Amino acid sequence: MAESRDAVKIGLLGCGTIGSGVFHLVRKNAAGLTEAARRPVEVSGILVKAIDEARPFEVDTSIMTTEASSLLDDPGIDVFIEVMGGTEPARSYALEVLGKGRHLVTANKELIARHGRELMEAAVRTDAQVMFEAAVGGGIPIVRPMELSLGGDVVNKILGIVNGTTNYILTRMSAEGSTYAEALAEAQQLGYAEADPSADVEGGDAASKLAILSSIAFKAGITSDQVYREGISRVRPEDLDNAAELGYAVKLLAIAERAEAGVSARVHPTMLPRSHPLASISGNFNAVFVIGESVGDLMFYGQGAGSLPTATAILGDVVNVVRTMGSPPASRRSYWSRPGEVLPMEEVVSRFYMVLNVVDRPGVLAKIAGVFGDNNVSLESVVQKGIGDGAQIVLITHGVAERSFRAATEGLEKLDVVLEIPSVIRVES
Ligand code: HSE
Numbered sequence: 154m155a156e157s158r159d160a161v162k163i164g165l166l167g168c169g170t171i172g173s174g175v176f177h178l179v180r181k182n183a184a185g186l187t188e189a190a191r192r193p194v195e196v197s198g199i200l201v202k203a204i205d206e207a208r209p210f211e212v213d214t215s216i217m218t219t220e221a222s223s224l225l226d227d228p229g230i231d232v233f234i235e236v237m238g239g240t241e242p243a244r245s246y247a248l249e250v251l252g253k254g255r256h257l258v259t260a261n262k263e264l265i266a267r268h269g270r271e272l273m274e275a276a277v278r279t280d281a282q283v284m285f286e287a288a289v290g291g292g293i294p295i296v297r298p299m300e301l302s303l304g305g306d307v308v309n310k311i312l313g314i315v316n317g318t319t320n321y322i323l324t325r326m327s328a329e330g331s332t333y334a335e336a337l338a339e340a341q342q343l344g345y346a347e348a349d350p351s352a353d354v355e356g357g358d359a360a361s362k363l364a365i366l367s368s369i370a371f372k373a374g375i376t377s378d379q380v381y382r383e384g385i386s387r388v389r390p391e392d393l394d395n396a397a398e399l400g401y402a403v404k405l406l407a408i409a410e411r412a413e414a415g416v417s418a419r420v421h422p423t424m425l426p427r428s429h430p431l432a433s434i435s436g437n438f439n440a441v442f443v444i445g446e447s448v449g450d451l452m453f454y455g456q457g458a459g460s461l462p463t464a465t466a467i468l469g470d471v472v473n474v475v476r477t478m479g480s481p482p483a484s485r486r487s488y489w490s491r492p493g494e495v496l497p498m499e500e501v502v503s504r505f506y507m508v509l510n511v512v513d514r515p516g517v518l519a520k521i522a523g524v525f526g527d528n529n530v531s532l533e534s535v536v537q538k539g540i541g542d543g544a545q546i547v548l549i550t551h552g553v554a555e556r557s558f559r560a561a562t563e564g565l566e567k568l569d570v571v572l573e574i575p576s577v578i579r580v581e582s
Contacts, residue, residue: 160193161475162300166200166246167237168217171260171287174460175431176469178208184227186468190475198224200237200354209460217381225249232474234467235259244268247275247283254279256478258470260287260463265360266377273489282482284470289362290315292441292462293455294469297445299369306445308370310582313407314533315362317437317457318346318353319385323403323422324435325392345437356382356405356420363407366441367418370409373493375418381498382423386529392508392576399506399534402432403578415496424506424580426556499556502567504533504580508571509565513544517570521546524568528561529553549580 157346162292163179165172179186179196187193199217217226224233225246233250235257237243243264250257253277259265265272276283290313299308307528318340325336336352340346352358360380367375385405396403401424410419423431429451434440437459444450456462511517518535525532533550538545550558565571 155470158192160195161190161232161478162195162197162230163471164186164198164200164224164227164233165196165237166221166224166243166390168199168201168208168212169206169461171463171467172199173208173210173212174464175236176212178464179299179460181466183418188513189472192469192475194475197230198227200224201428210228211477213215216423221246225398228572230255231478232256232258232471234471234569235261235264236467238263239357240264240267244271249273251279251281251283253536254281256282256284256474258284258287258467258474260285260467262288262358262361262365263377264288266364268372269365269376270489273486276482277487280481282474282477283363283486286470286473287463287466288439290453290455291317291457291459292465293439293441293453294466295366295441296369297469297473298451298453299366303443303445303448305314305445308443309411310444311366311367311370311409311441312431313359313406313433313441314360314404314434315407315439315441315457316347316353316356316405317327317380317439318350318354319359320439321345321406321437322354323385323388323393323405325395326388326390327402330390333388347519353387355384356527359405359407359420361491363409363420366407367409367416367495368489368493370443371411371416371493371516372488373491374489375416375493375495378420379493381421381501382385385422387576388422389576392578395538396506396578397427398428399424399549400471401425401580402427403430404434406431406581408581412496412502414500415494417496417498417499417501419501421487422578424578428582429581435480439561460510468494499554502552503555504550504551504582505558506547506576506578506580507562507574509546510575511544511546512539512570514570517548518549520568520570521565524564525561527556528555528564530561539579552582555570
């Protein structure tokens, strides 16, 4: 049925890769969008840094402005879509929008992961809505399923491949035997990795996404700086070969877990059994594996970045906002005001893979095993690879608190028979 109500007016804050994708889809899918939202939707103004910029999709430049106030002060705009990225001026604009009781849809993971609490509280004061499906996993619907579909369950664990750049790099290293540096250069050539790849490869991007998912899952505000992070730059092709021999794949996982001792939230390279559904996620795809107390295992898979997948998630939020405009928001997320407690990494229990370059002579293994034993670290498997100058011990521990494992590592470094410890990777059961 055709919709005859007035169009909902959208203000687009930012118009790069994602913003131009939003503009494109609003026009291209106008009929379906109107049907889903139950009102026509139109982009009536766009804030840009420069009007004449190259964009992946054609955008109507006549509605562009470089003056933020001409959009933010326009009383005719009902919903603002923030796709500028970064925390400032995005945060100030978002607070201004919400302060005026206008709704905010954002793809900005840093904004939510750092300032979620402030934004949720501002929204509650004016009955505005804040939506951020696109901030985690690009086009994958994960925020709304976590908030609403799993609202009646208890989420015990989240394991996510939430960074496509690093998954692409690890996939190439594993498939081609290339080094980290070679795979990164290839990812940059293909446009998957930024010229400055640090936010992706050092785990910051994944940490922001995990902070958001953990806040929703554990019903407390968890910020990105509470998430432990370790990137992929020290993963070596040899480790991927060893992992494959042992029946594992190596992935940069974002892991949040509710355990007896408390909640953990961490991003690090992880050896994952090949039989785990996440082990087969290759290339620049993302996937989030959720374990609910009652529902059991769930997995969400798709494109975690890119113009149109991300724009699709944004339009899904717009549909939700428009459908419920005038009623109280579906979720006030008051839990975001409760500071989330996260276990210090020293208390988190993991299994560990470790490689030691050693002197090849009798009694070496006994000395190594002694240090582990002294620190209450139990070994699950130990193999020697290579002989003479190339002798290496490759081992996997049982589950142990990080504190004990670190103490054992310090003890091993002091042994004269241990020449170097080139690699340590956590192992997920
Ligand atoms: N840079 C991210 C990635 C996408 O590589 O997955 C945006 O969050």
